[in-house]
Amino acid sequence: MEPISAIESDDGRPAITDRASQTPLPPLWAIRAMTTFILLHFALIAISIIATVAPSGLQGRILDGAAWYLLPTHLSADGISIDVGRGDTVEQFHRVEVGEGPGESWVTWGAGHDPSPAIESAISGGLRQARWQRYLASVAMLGENQQSALAAWLGEPLAAELVASSAFRIVREPTLMTNVVQDSAEPPYTAAVVKDSRGVRRFVWTPPERLSAASTISGWSSQRVDTP
Amino acid sequence: MSGQQTSAGDPQAASEVGWVPFWFRDSRESASLRPIRVGLAIAALAYFVSHWSDIGWWFGSGGILSTDRLSRFLLASNLEGEGFWRWSPLFWVGSASGLRLYLVSGAALAVLSASSITRQCPAWLESRIPSLLLWLWVVWLANRSLLVAGPEEMVLAAGLAYLAISPPDDTPGWPRALARRLFQLHVSGLIALTGLTMLASTVWWDGTGVVAVAAPAGRRWWDLSEVVSIPWVHEPLTHAIVALAILAPPALWCSSTARVAWVLLLVWCGTLAALSGNLLYFAVLGIMLLSFRFPNR
Numbered sequence: 001m002e003p004i005s006a007i008e009s010d011d012g013r014p015a016i017t018d019r020a021s022q023t024p025l026p027p028l029w030a031i032r033a034m035t036t037f038i039l040l041h042f043a044l045i046a047i048s049i050i051a052t053v054a055p056s057g058l059q060g061r062i063l064d065g066a067a068w069y070l071l072p073t074h075l076s077a078d079g080i081s082i083d084v085g086r087g088d089t090v091e092q093f094h095r096v097e098v099g100e101g102p103g104e105s106w107v108t109w110g111a112g113h114d115p116s117p118a119i120e121s122a123i124s125g126g127l128r129q130a131r132w133q134r135y136l137a138s139v140a141m142l143g144e145n146q147q148s149a150l151a152a153w154l155g156e157p158l159a160a161e162l163v164a165s166s167a168f169r170i171v172r173e174p175t176l177m178t179n180v181v182q183d184s185a186e187p188p189y190t191a192a193v194v195k196d197s198r199g200v201r202r203f204v205w206t207p208p209e210r211l212s213a214a215s216t217i218s219g220w221s222s223q224r225v226d227t228p
Numbered sequence: 229m230s231g232q233q234t235s236a237g238d239p240q241a242a243s244e245v246g247w248v249p250f251w252f253r254d255s256r257e258s259a260s261l262r263p264i265r266v267g268l269a270i271a272a273l274a275y276f277v278s279h280w281s282d283i284g285w286w287f288g289s290g291g292i293l294s295t296d297r298l299s300r301f302l303l304a305s306n307l308e309g310e311g312f313w314r315w316s317p318l319f320w321v322g323s324a325s326g327l328r329l330y331l332v333s334g335a336a337l338a339v340l341s342a343s344s345i346t347r348q349c350p351a352w353l354e355s356r357i358p359s360l361l362l363w364l365w366v367v368w369l370a371n372r373s374l375l376v377a378g379p380e381e382m383v384l385a386a387g388l389a390y391l392a393i394s395p396p397d398d399t400p401g402w403p404r405a406l407a408r409r410l411f412q413l414h415v416s417g418l419i420a421l422t423g424l425t426m427l428a429s430t431v432w433w434d435g436t437g438v439v440a441v442a443a444p445a446g447r448r449w450w451d452l453s454e455v456v457s458i459p460w461v462h463e464p465l466t467h468a469i470v471a472l473a474i475l476a477p478p479a480l481w482c483s484s485t486a487r488v489a490w491v492l493l494l495v496w497c498g499t500l501a502a503l504s505g506n507l508l509y510f511a512v513l514g515i516m517l518l519s520f521r522f523p524n525r
Contacts, residue, residue: 025252026402034406038251042413045386049421053428064309071313074370074377074385082379082422084504087431087440127278127508131376135292138375150305154375157292175443176457177436 044069048076053083089182092172094136096158097187099167109169140170143189148205151189159201162193168203254405259521261394261404264411265359267515268387269342271508272366275384276334278508279369283331284324287372295319298374311374318372334365341396356392363388380509386414387516411519416477419493419513423473432470435463441503448505456503465499472496480520490520 025031044066051059063070070076085091099109135154142151155168162168169190174183191203286293302311321327340358366388370381394407426432431440439462442452456462472492479489494514501510 024401025248031248031252034251035247038410042417045414046417046421049418049425053425067309067313071310072315072367072371073389074314074367074381075389077379077382080377080379080382081425082418083425083429083432084422084500085431085437085441086429087436091440091444093444127275127380128282130378130506131282131286131373134376134378147305150301153297153301153304157290157297173444176453177431177440177443 041075045075045077048078049082052077052079052081087177089172089178089188090137090141092175092178094133094140095171095173096136097169097171098162098165099169100165109167136170140172140188143170143205152191152203152205155189155191156201156203159193159203162201165193167192167206251409252402252405254400254402254408256400258400258405259408259519260398261391261408261411261519262398263518263521264387264515265391265394265396265398266342267518268384268391268512269338269362271384271512271515272341272362272388273335273338274508275366275380276331276338276369279331280328283327286376287318287321287327288324289322293375294322314371314374316368316371318368330365330369334362334369337362337365341391356396359388359392359396363392378506378509380506380512383418383509383512383516387411387512390414408519411516412480415513415516415519416480419473419496420477423470423477426470426473432466435459435466437466437469438462438503439466441500450502452503469496469500486520490517493517 026034044062047059047062048070051063055063063076067076071078097109139151139155142148142154155170159168167190169187171187190206192206193201194204196202285291288294289296291297299311302308318327318330321330337358341362363385366381367385370377370385373381390407390410393410394404395401398404426437429437429440431437438456439453442456456465473496476489476493476496479485480493482489494517497510497514497517501507504510
């Protein structure tokens, strides 16, 4: 154990000096302030990371209260998972497809190109491609959660570039981790491209065609039907 | 490790003498932060360069995430709080040329921050000002990248903040010691928490974790999904990644296992960078791990 002794610092207040290395240490008040900061700093970062798994109410309140520190400094995980991968569908590679045809049931889909030349020329696996994927995943997640208005709002800038297309959708590419059922699932977001009264192209969400055993006949009764 | 070899780069030796020396003791024999300074400057430079061709397309006045569109989206989705604290002057810049000027100035700051250690610059450049400005430049761009930012911005912002505490000429003293400890605790804690959050997913238990990471190959530089689809490859690799993430960070703080843990964690970063394609994130983690160097051995 190396001894610590108190000497006077430049401002005349006691400071702590390590005799072994003779490196001046900051004054006591600064040490106390920095100690408090260190503890709070790491506690808040840890909570923001832990909360990416499944946030508790307490964690949420703490993070809300510390938003003034964590968000301006970009220290908060803020929903960005750091576990590298979970095998979720949202981690699949998303691709834009555009369609042409007279109606939603007769649309012919083709793999669309990425709408921006910058994205088109992006280096594979680079940060530009990662940003594009995060954006598409956000729109897809909103569409999947029936937040069609928000998905349209977020994705609508792409509609302006779809001059010759009547439909737009985001699909997830199959991977080694997906099975046939998952690969044949409805795309997370499908929309018709329509012009509003000002001629601006907008997305109108197209609900997925669901296969169901529920009756679609009104006035159905449970009476037994006798066969002849 | 003998007493003569004890340095602030050796956490265990310092932790034996209490809280204050642990955080604030430094000596001339301690490991330098210069490699970290140069490494993070290169990472920041790569970050700015990556935005060059698409920054106007995302954040310009008619862009996908223009300020007007983003604010209306946040308002409609009751997420006003998300945008309120994400301060950035870039929310007021709409022209693509203005945004690119920001990138150029950021790249220049990255070069200045790394080159100020050569002592061939004006006095103000030898101060902490370039490092502080570089941190702000990265944070502001990261805050502007709402919805498209990833984990790489989070670690880069933290690393540059710690670097701004340390003197650019690497003078021994308590600011350098504090910065080193912040680096060490941040990177070891982050990797340990990564391992713990991995346990929340079944893929990291059933041995398919690395397949889940490598499977969405998309347009990566390389596609390792076929290689890791072999069970005797992906199962041991998955278990090793989780075990290392949880066990190696505490081992970093034990003098007898520190060197082995350090090497293994660098390999861990390289492996996950290759599998996930997120080179910048794991490169920054690897650079921060350099704070655990043991120069006196």
